[in-house]
Amino acid sequence: MSFSFEVLVTLRPGLADPQGKAVEASLPALGFTNVSGVHVGRHVRLDVDAPTRDEARAEVEEIARRLLANPVIEDFRVLEAGAEADPRSPREAASP
């Protein structure tokens, strides 16, 4: 079975987020003067082949912990993106 996940990686609270600040600072020029608390993070989508959803999820958690996020500066959340991989992906389309 292929399971799809999304991993959201965000800077830990309290850490300076210069990217978020830069986005926030540019908004008044577009007419948005009521926006604050802008933070920029990373979104990673992946498909995992595993016997069960729980096993797939455990693997994604480990991938996030060991590579996708740096625990010194980042937190992460693992979201499930559906039981089956996206049928539009080439790998799925190629298999009968």
Next chain:
Amino acid sequence: MSRAAPRVGVITFPGSLDDRDAMRAVATMGGEGVSLWHAEPDLRGVDAVVLPGGFSYGDYLRCGAIAGHAPILDEVRAFADRGGPVLGICNGFQILCEAGLLPGALIRNASLRFICRDVFLRVETSQTPVTRELVAGEVLEVPIKHGEGQYVATPEQLSDIDRQGLVVFRYSTEGGEVTEAANPNGSIHNIAGVRNAAGNVVGLMPHPEHAVDPDLGPTGGQALFASLLSGVLAGATG
């Protein structure tokens, strides 16, 4: 008879830029540079290891994150565990942090700008392979060139760093004052370089390998390579 020149390995990752300058700096200061390749888990018996600057793996994911898991890193870790001297410069510093060999992390400069200029560094300790010929309080001039050089660490790491004296270099004025104005990238406590608890692994954002030839600007990098080489000759392990 003096023994042969110390052999200093310089690791090239895909996207490394400053490996040739590091090799040249080693040779200029009397050592022998040994080129190492990230995918080959073999340090070829070198006496010291340098992880050079650049943009390993295009800085994808995070600076140094992918290189921090390169095959040769297991060898570097074992070498460091045995007390072997390891120096990470710029991207090499980022790699050592990502690999967990040094505390902390490097994030985007507070200004959001890539910065390329000469800076002054105050030496904080002589208890490392690259500062053993220097004394705390000495000031060196070397260039920086980075977009992601803002040093950060968790509160627990910062208290360890303070307690164990792990800061090796701080951004300072020419006179050695650690001021906000002298901090180019927003690094916490003006930290430009740190060491591990054992003292044999050092990382810094500035580029000593670009500062050994008087024809090309400041020469603040000479003392770091001189220390590294003399330490090997003296049999010091860090």
